[in-house]
Amino acid sequence: MTDKTKTAGREINPLLKQVLELGPPLAFFFIYLRLRDDSFLIAGTEYSGFIVATVLFVPIMLAAMGILWMMTGKLSRMQIFTAFMVIFFGGLTAWFNDERFFKMKTTLVYGFFAAMLGLGLLQGRSYLAYVLSDVLPMRHEGWMILTRRLCAGFTVLALANEFVWRTMSTDLWVKIETFGFPLALMAFLMLQFNLLQTYMEHED
Structure with missing residues (x-):
C-alpha cells in the first residue's frame, strides 16, 4: 500500500x-x-x-x-x-x-503533554511507546530516551508560547502559532528519530 x-x-x-x-x-x-x-x-x-x-x-x-x-x-x-x-x-x-484565553491554550496543551510524559517517566514507563509502538517498533531504551527528550521539547514549547504571547504582538503570535511551533516540533521529532536509529527493531 x-x-x-x-x-x-x-x-x-x-x-x-x-x-x-x-x-x-x-x-x-x-x-x-x-x-x-x-x-x-x-x-x-x-x-x-x-x-x-x-x-x-x-x-x-x-x-x-x-x-x-x-x-x-x-x-x-x-x-x-x-x-x-x-x-x-x-x-x-x-x-x-479576551484574546488571552486562546493564546494561553497553546501553553496548556504543550504543558499537558509534557506533564503526561513526565508522569510516565516517574513511573519508569513511556506513554509514547503505549501509543506508537505498533507503528514504530523500537527497544525500550529508545522509547525512554525519546520520551525524555520529547517531554523536554514540549516544556520548551510551552515556555516559548508564554514568552511570545506575553511580550510580542498578536500578529507575530499567530504566525508563530500557525507555522513556527509545528515546524519546530516536526524538525525536533525528525532529528530524534534519526539519532535513535540504533534502537529501532527491524524485521528480518
Missing part, C-alpha cells in the same frame, strides 16, 4: 488526511489576516477580528474532525484533547471578550 493510509480498518488518502488535519489552523491564519484590522458589534458588544476569527475556527475544526472520523472511524486521544481545549478556551475567549 503506497498511496493510502489505513486507520481503524478503513483507508483514507494521506493527502486528504493532511488537509483535514492542517486545514483548520491555516484557515484560522487566513481568516485572522482578513479580519485583524476590523471590529464587530455583536449583541451590543464590540469584538476584535482576532476573537471573531477564533470563534469561526471552532466549527471549522470540528467539521474537519467530523469528516476525518466518518472516513476513518477513529480519532486519536491527542486530537480529541486538542479539540476540547480549542472549544473550551475559544468559548472563554468569546465569553470574556
Whole structure:
C-alpha cells in the first residue's frame, strides 16, 4: 500500500488526511489576516477580528474532525484533547471578550503533554511507546530516551508560547502559532528519530 493510509480498518488518502488535519489552523491564519484590522458589534458588544476569527475556527475544526472520523472511524486521544481545549478556551475567549484565553491554550496543551510524559517517566514507563509502538517498533531504551527528550521539547514549547504571547504582538503570535511551533516540533521529532536509529527493531 503506497498511496493510502489505513486507520481503524478503513483507508483514507494521506493527502486528504493532511488537509483535514492542517486545514483548520491555516484557515484560522487566513481568516485572522482578513479580519485583524476590523471590529464587530455583536449583541451590543464590540469584538476584535482576532476573537471573531477564533470563534469561526471552532466549527471549522470540528467539521474537519467530523469528516476525518466518518472516513476513518477513529480519532486519536491527542486530537480529541486538542479539540476540547480549542472549544473550551475559544468559548472563554468569546465569553470574556479576551484574546488571552486562546493564546494561553497553546501553553496548556504543550504543558499537558509534557506533564503526561513526565508522569510516565516517574513511573519508569513511556506513554509514547503505549501509543506508537505498533507503528514504530523500537527497544525500550529508545522509547525512554525519546520520551525524555520529547517531554523536554514540549516544556520548551510551552515556555516559548508564554514568552511570545506575553511580550510580542498578536500578529507575530499567530504566525508563530500557525507555522513556527509545528515546524519546530516536526524538525525536533525528525532529528530524534534519526539519532535513535540504533534502537529501532527491524524485521528480518
